[in-house]
Structure formats: structure tokens, C-alpha cells
Amino acid sequence: MPRTSRVIAASLTAIALACGPTIAAATGELNLYSSRHYDTDERLYSDFTEATGITINRIEGNADELIARMEAEGVNSPADVLLTVDTSRLERAKNAGVLQQIDSAVLETRVPANLQDEDNQWFGFSQRARIIFYDKADVAEPPMSYVDLADPKYAGQVCHRSSTNVYSQTLLAAVIENFGVEAAKSWAQGVVDNFARTPQGGDTDQLRGLVSGECDISISNTYYFARALRKDVSDLSSDIDKIGWVFPAQNAEGAHVNLSGGGVAKHAPNRDNAILFMEYLTSDQAQQYFSAGNDEYPAVPGVAISASVAKLGLFKADTADLSKVAKNVPEAQKIFIDVGWD
Incomplete structure (x- = not known):
């Protein structure tokens, strides 16, 4: 579906999604490759597991090393989601062919257009x-x-x-x-x-x-x-x-803002769980924890920020398309x- 059509379709669900997705119970597991090295992210993972019943298996490391690993693993890669920091690394993963395009009204509606890939292969979750x-x-x-x-x-x-x-x-x-x-x-x-x-x-x-x-x-x-x-x-x-x-x-x-974001792996064996996890990261609960746990600005507009971030204040962000x-x-x-x- 063309990007314009997808954005129009997503806008029809905006009211229903205004407070974030409802994360329903599911089954199985999720294999997460992450270069986010923050201990505070443990809360994000445990809350997702508690809400869904999905077990998260993590492999952490340097972003370039994880991307190279996914390339080497090819169709046999167990990776479901890649999380990393900075737009350039997200684009690097896309160019390496280790991500896939996904259609999610939740992600397209919750994440501002300039904070997501033009082909919907990656989305920003914090700024x-x-x-x-x-x-x-x-x-x-x-x-x-x-x-x-x-x-x-x-x-x-x-x-x-x-x-x-x-x-x-x-x-x-x-x-x-x-x-x-x-x-x-x-x-x-x-x-x-x-x-x-x-x-x-x-x-x-x-x-x-x-x-x-x-x-x-x-x-x-x-x-x-x-x-x-x-x-x-x-x-x-x-x-x-x-x-x-x-x-x-x-x-x-x-x-100018840097992003922390992620995408669904090209050969994700648990694709539905991967999309559910990505959508969960745009929920108000998760967005607030990016701020409270790691002093970041939420990517989703209107979400409350932590006291430490509030001391810095709100600001006008550059709206240049980060994909470009x-x-x-x-x-x-x-x-x-x-x-x-x-």
C-alpha cells in the first residue's frame, strides 16, 4: 500500500488509539536483539511479559555487531526485533536488509511521520x-x-x-x-x-x-x-x-533530535509477537517509562515527561524527516x- 494511503487509513483509527494500544494476552516468545544498554529497560520488558505472557529472550551488544550478526544468520536468524540508538544505525539496518516493512495502524498513528522510516521498516520510540x-x-x-x-x-x-x-x-x-x-x-x-x-x-x-x-x-x-x-x-x-x-x-x-527506535527483523520467527512488542513501546505506559527510567523525551506527542526531563523543558523539534x-x-x-x- 502506498505510504500516503497507509497514513490516511491509519488516521481513521486515531481516536481509538489516542491513549495507546491495548496489549492483549498472547503466547510464545520474542527474541530481542538490543544495543540499548540501560538497566532501567528491564521494567519495559517485564511489564510486557506480565501483560502478554510472552517471554523475551535478549541478546545485547554493539549495534553494528548485531546488524552484522543478523546478516550472517540470514534466514536462520532467531531475531524478531532489533532495538538500537540513533537514526543512522536504524537506516544502516534497513540498508543491510535485516528489517522488514510492517503495516501497523498503531505505529503509524502513534509515532509522528518524521520519526519513522518512509517504508515503515523502523520507528522511533524515544527522543x-x-x-x-x-x-x-x-x-x-x-x-x-x-x-x-x-x-x-x-x-x-x-x-x-x-x-x-x-x-x-x-x-x-x-x-x-x-x-x-x-x-x-x-x-x-x-x-x-x-x-x-x-x-x-x-x-x-x-x-x-x-x-x-x-x-x-x-x-x-x-x-x-x-x-x-x-x-x-x-x-x-x-x-x-x-x-x-x-x-x-x-x-x-x-x-535536532536523536532517536532510539527499532524494527521487526527480516526473518522474524515470531512476527506477530514482534509487532505487538513494537506497538507496546508506543503505549503511554512504556513512553512514560522511557522518560522516567532513562531521562528521554517520548516519541509519542502529549505523553507526560519525568521531573528530571521537565527541568530541561519542552522545545520545538526539527521536523526534518529523519529517514532523509x-x-x-x-x-x-x-x-x-x-x-x-x-
Whole structure:
């Protein structure tokens, strides 16, 4: 069925699905391949099993390794669902041919169109806005957009992750989608010129750089900061009041978001259970737990957020189709090489 027709058909069920799917009892098992490494996800799995009677068998690992494993297993793969983080990895799984198209009125209605694959092979379940953080003592006028990060007045102040990181790649891919290749290359060069240090570390390290004084401006996904608000994170939480934040481009394209999402495996032996599990992840209960358990923003609009996430606030998100953004990653990688972004 054409995508437009499927969306129209799905909209007819919107009222019935407004509060999320009703998860009925079922039988059997579900084989889950997941690169989500959060202990808090245990609650998601146990609640699903309690509601349905379906046993979840898990294999956890690096996303690329899991995708390669599914490729190698081929038609004999036991995988039913792949869960992973970042749009680029979801697209990578699609391109590797390890996912399948599914028709689900629940998923198409609950998940905004720009947070799902154009061929319905993957869907986003939670969001992490990639935003600007800064040292409130040293930065009187913080950058208000991603474009501003390349302003020469911030020379020697910006910390960022390396170009090999998927978050870096997807952000630049979004800049390409919104402004074009040449503008994106100019922007990337400007950010490199403003680096306070060679790109290194994870998102938490970018925030710690603000506390230590190594940099004045950094980029991080929101859930790393919200986590440090909720519980003690070494070398960060005790001085977190020093850090301010900006949701970028609120008067323009909006803040870029990374997704955690998943898809049904190409050769899923328990396909019906796999779709049921995917639909369950869009329920209000599961969506609220993504926020309460791991400080993420729900993908489904209107779902309540946790106290720690609420401290960051609501924001206007970039509505660029993330399926299209993911296709720009190879071009983003070329730009990184061209501008010398390590």
C-alpha cells in the first residue's frame, strides 16, 4: 500500500488509539536483539511479559555487531526485533536488509511521520534532543542555534565529540538536510576553527569539560544532563548549576533530535509477537517509562515527561524527516574528512 494511503487509513483509527494500544494476552516468545544498554529497560520488558505472557529472550551488544550478526544468520536468524540508538544505525539496518516493512495502524498513528522510516521498516520510540550547553560564568551570550557555533566570536571555546561518533554524523546530516551540502561544509569548518580541544570523549565528557573549565560551550544529548540532575554523576552533578543550556534554532528549524527506535527483523520467527512488542513501546505506559527510567523525551506527542526531563523543558523539534537525514550520513562523513574534524 502506498505510504500516503497507509497514513490516511491509519488516521481513521486515531481516536481509538489516542491513549495507546491495548496489549492483549498472547503466547510464545520474542527474541530481542538490543544495543540499548540501560538497566532501567528491564521494567519495559517485564511489564510486557506480565501483560502478554510472552517471554523475551535478549541478546545485547554493539549495534553494528548485531546488524552484522543478523546478516550472517540470514534466514536462520532467531531475531524478531532489533532495538538500537540513533537514526543512522536504524537506516544502516534497513540498508543491510535485516528489517522488514510492517503495516501497523498503531505505529503509524502513534509515532509522528518524521520519526519513522518512509517504508515503515523502523520507528522511533524515544527522543534525545542534541542541544547546546555552556558555562554560565564565562558565556554571556551563548549560541542560539547550531549555525552560531561556527561564529568566530566563539573561537577556542567549543568542545565536541569526534567525527566517528554517530551523534556527530547525524547532526551534520541534519545540517545538510536543512541548509545544503556547501553550507554544511562551511559550518563544519567554522566549528572546527572554534574547537577548544581535539574532539574526544562521550557526551558526559563534553559536559564535564564545562565544569573543569576546559571549554565554555559544548553539545550533548539532553538525557545525559537530565541524568546528572536526577542522580549523582561523578565530576558533574556537584557543579551542574554552573551549566546553562539552549534548545537551538527555536525561531527557525528547531532542535535536532536523536532517536532510539527499532524494527521487526527480516526473518522474524515470531512476527506477530514482534509487532505487538513494537506497538507496546508506543503505549503511554512504556513512553512514560522511557522518560522516567532513562531521562528521554517520548516519541509519542502529549505523553507526560519525568521531573528530571521537565527541568530541561519542552522545545520545538526539527521536523526534518529523519529517514532523509539518515541518508545524508555518507556525505557528512566526507565533509568531516575535508574540514579536518578528527
